[in-house]
Amino acid sequence: MTNMNAGQRAAAWGRKLVLPVLLIAAWQFWASTLPTGSPAPAPLKVLQTLGDLLSTGSLLSATVQSLGRVVLGFAMASVLGIALGLMMGASQAVRENLDPIIESFRPIAPMAILPIAILWLGTGTPTALAIVAYASFFPVLINTVHGVSRVDRKLVLASRTMGISRWTILTRVVLPGALPSILLGTRLAMGVAWTAIIAAELAVGAKSGGGGSGGIGQMMFVFYAYNIDLNAIVVCMAVVGVVALLIDQLFRLVEKRLIPWKA
């Protein structure tokens, strides 16, 4: 974190905006050369569609539904991943038993378990949750194990010479010592979870014929498969990107609050 005044910060933001603004301008210029009635997306049409989708409330409710699934699936994965990661980091026996299982599942992409998830859990929220939880579990787990393994051994030894019990050492020394790595894992997991939900909803949408299970992924599917609307698809893509950006910023903020000793 560097110290900048308001003017410098504004200038920094301005520099970041130069290229996107240029690209959008070029895109609009290209679109204006097309014949009227062309289905190709154009910035102004996208803005107009955004306005329409916002006014009906359908975009907001779809985003909220996807986000809700992400938060819930991510929370489940985090609880499981951190608990298991602490156990694996603290006990060699647990680690040696779980490691082969985890390493053999890890290369299987979240989308690859979708067929089984749909067959077992249907095309609704349970499948979406399962995909999100599966996708975000590994980054949390692996970074937790890594963080625990990198906790300074001396801190554990020092705690033992202060008459501190093993359980307290786990919660008061190992957990905070591994926290920076755990938070990094959760931030990565949240990114993966958001990517996975869109893909899962797109796929579930295909299966359920664009039915009522909702979410922004399925909204995209409807605009792709039924009433073909490229501008609306671009709106959905932009929303996905902006939400991902906001989530990441939120996590960085939380990180700074939770680990003030890494200022």
Next chain:
Amino acid sequence: MSDNTPSPKLRLSGVTKSFLAPRTGLSTLAVAEMSLDIQTGEFICIVGPSGCGKSTVLNMIAGLDVPTAGVIQKDGQAVTGPGADRGVMFQDYALMPWQTVEGNVGFGLRHGTPGQHLNKTQRNQRIAHFIDLVGLRGSEHKYPHQLSGGMRQRVALARLLANGPDILLLDEPLGALDAQTRLILQAELLRIWGETAPVTERKTAIFITHDIEEAVLLADRVVVMSTNPGRVREVVTIDLPRPRAGKARTHPRFGVLVEHIWSLIRDEAYRAIGGDESLAKPTEEATA
């Protein structure tokens, strides 16, 4: 020191430690047949070339390592594991980076056995007292990364004392500091240990150092260890008057004692840095 002294604070009898190399399965003897009685209130320094098992001895007394053979007794009871009655100050201080000065000093009091009989107010008073004692008032809310090496060392010392151990185990606590800070903290250490107090009110301290002058300045007795395997070469009684802080270095005995201890470890020290032993020989004759 004779072996029939009644009830020493700490007794090491035939303490041996060998380590198994994980791959080769070969056993290395780190400490061999070490026997030593330490009385209440004594300040013992252990010196020796690197690899002589100094830290291993300290870890075994702390209960972090188990002797392969032999027994360590404290107040007549065999040591079986770590406990807050034997406080350790580690070489790199082992401060919790996520805790402030105040949190580090109070870590044992809040989470371990030392604070079990205290209520919250008493703990906080005790923490504040030891922060004052080491001169860190005003820095309570700083994190370790915001402190200088000397200040971190003080935090570690305050934490050690706040836990109220009756034996202080100090593993090269001043090793990483610059020369001036070192001089100041040596004097402070003597004050806190109780140099000006009657012997019965002093803590028992075991201090590891590679600095012979430091050992002579601080100790009642200096245990000189030799390497391969680590064993006691000689126990040198330091008969300099106390209090020593600031004055002992100019005492005529000081140089004699330093020279004597150096003569005991010189050969091995030369070998440890890969130097030729013949370089050491002439000086040995000159000082003999």
